Amino acid sequence: MTIREAAAALRSRQISCLELTNRSLDQIAKLNPRLNAFLTVTGEAARKRAAQLDRDLANGIDHGPLHGIPIAHKDLIWTRGVRTTSGSKLFADYVPASDAPVVEKLDRAGTVLLGKTGLHEIAYGVTSENPHFGVIRNPHDLERSPGGSSGGSGAAVAAGMAFMATGTDTGGSIRIPASFCGVVGLKPTYGAVDRTGIQPLGFSLDHVGPLTRTVGDAGLAFQAMAEPRHIRPAPPNIQNLRIGLPENFYLTSVDPEVKQAVENTARLAEQMGARVSPVRVPDIDALNAAGRVILLAEASALYEPYWNRREDFGADVLALLDQGRLVPATDYVNAQRLRRALLQDFHALFTSIDCLFTPTTPIAAPRIGQKQVELDGQMVDTRLAATRLVRGINVLGFPALSLACGTSTAGLPIGLQMIGRPWEEGLLLSLGEALEPRFPPQPPM
């Protein structure tokens, strides 16, 4: 069931908010022991809230399309009175005194909070193998990674535990779990969603957005989460939208099944009236190098007060924080200069296209603990492979939507990334919604 379907069922009294919430809580009780998607479940508060929303609806008070919809928040987003760990031993007992503005907005929109989803430690990694709170598993195959850092959000939505879960994305952390778990993930334009009350990692790279089961649901969630002042209206349809299919970088060193699925989707868009043309993209390797250096320096600067608590970090996160301590200021500044120059190149590219189609990840979900993957006959670090096609878009701050566009022969979802101009989330959502019916979701587990 989608958010739209649930909203219709609630208003026709086919189901109540409480029943909808109980269904989600039952699914969490059944599956969470295996998936570890939720770190905290707020069942009693959720039932109380749902019952109030039922009374509101009965009294003619309708909070809008998300009224009564059970959701979850990534556990680095502040929730008043509910433990917010950031997946870290440092904050294992931290209970915020206030909600993040994005939590308040979703609350005002009538959502029901089910609890908090697990993540890679301090959102600094893509495996969601958390040394303090356990490994999060992919609902499509329990031996595989859900991706990260918003791995709990991706797994929870894919497994039908929640209709929507929030995520954060500093180098792909919404889109990678969306790709590996076969759900929709929207990384909005930089600044489109307020980051106050959210544990930062790289302050010039951090984004907040929704993970949902359908593109339409992502649109509803985004409308409730975003600061509306800059968002441009969606086009009326996808006729004549100009889609660029990269000739370089994005479709090289990619699993052949992934490449095929993305190319097929571009052909499908063309059949539906869009105009697809080959394009050469600016230097993404340079963008990725700049992004990695910027993130190393920014994350280590933010975590400086905790450098003396080395034993409280997992080995992979500590290694990254230590690397960041060694980045010279000159390299950080020049990475930012390179970023600005490449941004000009991308704005130039987007004068001839409206949207860029790429794979979200060059591979489907890897096995838990898998250190390397084979691409084009070469062994590549799994973490670098997973972030290779998504990290640069954080450096640009452009919006990007990931949705499933096929299934591998192993039965795993394949993700399509659609990248647009700043503030044109509406265009990406329209295009995604037009394509989505051709890719019926593969139910996990």
Place this chain on the structure above:
Amino acid sequence: MPLPIPDEQLQRIQPVLNALLADLRQRTQTLTPAIDLALQYHPEAGS
């Protein structure tokens, strides 16, 4: 004073970091030198 990075950790992380910084420095060679930035507006100089 923050704890220093232990030698063992330095040996592990330095090759990775050095490779990244070498890659970045090669790419930032294309950035405009100061004298040219002084003479004309360039996007990378900011505003």
